[in-house]
Amino acid sequence: MNKQKGYIALFSTIILSAVFLLLFIGMFSLAMGGINRTTDEEKSIQALLLANTCAEKALSEIRKDTEYFIGETEAETVLFGDDNCKIESVTKLTNDIRLLLVSGTFSDYKKEAEITIFINEIGRERTLEIINWKEDL
Numbered sequence: 001m002n003k004q005k006g007y008i009a010l011f012s013t014i015i016l017s018a019v020f021l022l023l024f025i026g027m028f029s030l031a032m033g034g035i036n037r038t039t040d041e042e043k044s045i046q047a048l049l050l051a052n053t054c055a056e057k058a059l060s061e062i063r064k065d066t067e068y069f070i071g072e073t074e075a076e077t078v079l080f081g082d083d084n085c086k087i088e089s090v091t092k093l094t095n096d097i098r099l100l101l102v103s104g105t106f107s108d109y110k111k112e113a114e115i116t117i118f119i120n121e122i123g124r125e126r127t128l129e130i131i132n133w134k135e136d137l
Contacts, residue, residue, distance in 0.1 A: 040109075046083070047111040048135060050104025054078055054085035055115055058100045059128055062090070066119055066126070083107070096120070097131070111136050 057078065061068045069090055070076055076087040088101040093116075100115040116132040 043107045043109045044111065046106035047104045047109040048113075050080065050083060050085040050106055051102050051111045051113045051135070052104070054087050054102040054104065055100060055113055055133075058087045058090055058102065059115075059117065062098060062117070062119065063126060063128060066121075088112075 054076075058068070058070075069092065070087055072089050075089070078085050078087075083104075083106045085102065085104040088103055089099075091099045091101075093099050096119050098117050098119065100117070101112070102115070103110055103112045113133065113135045115130060115134075118129040118131055120127045120129055
């Protein structure tokens, strides 16, 4: 009878150890997945920030010169180390309205934005009004 109790105790310990090991591996996998998702999200946000940087640069150029134009084949690239943003195009829709297409690339992530602006000139003062700003097209 004592031998049988010893086998039951031994097998119970082995089974409980296996269950705890599986639980530990599962929790470790979940934690690693969470870290990867967070890293991916941060890279995506960095790419969007780069796209917004090029948008601000294009807006600054338009503020200086309303005839500022970049065709689809003339994209302007701004480098930040290995990462970059591009002013893909600046198109004149009407005399007062421009369409900007920009993108930002960080690591393997690329984000794009499309901005429509209205140029308001009163005398010597020029202001830009954003009509529409769509990100992550």
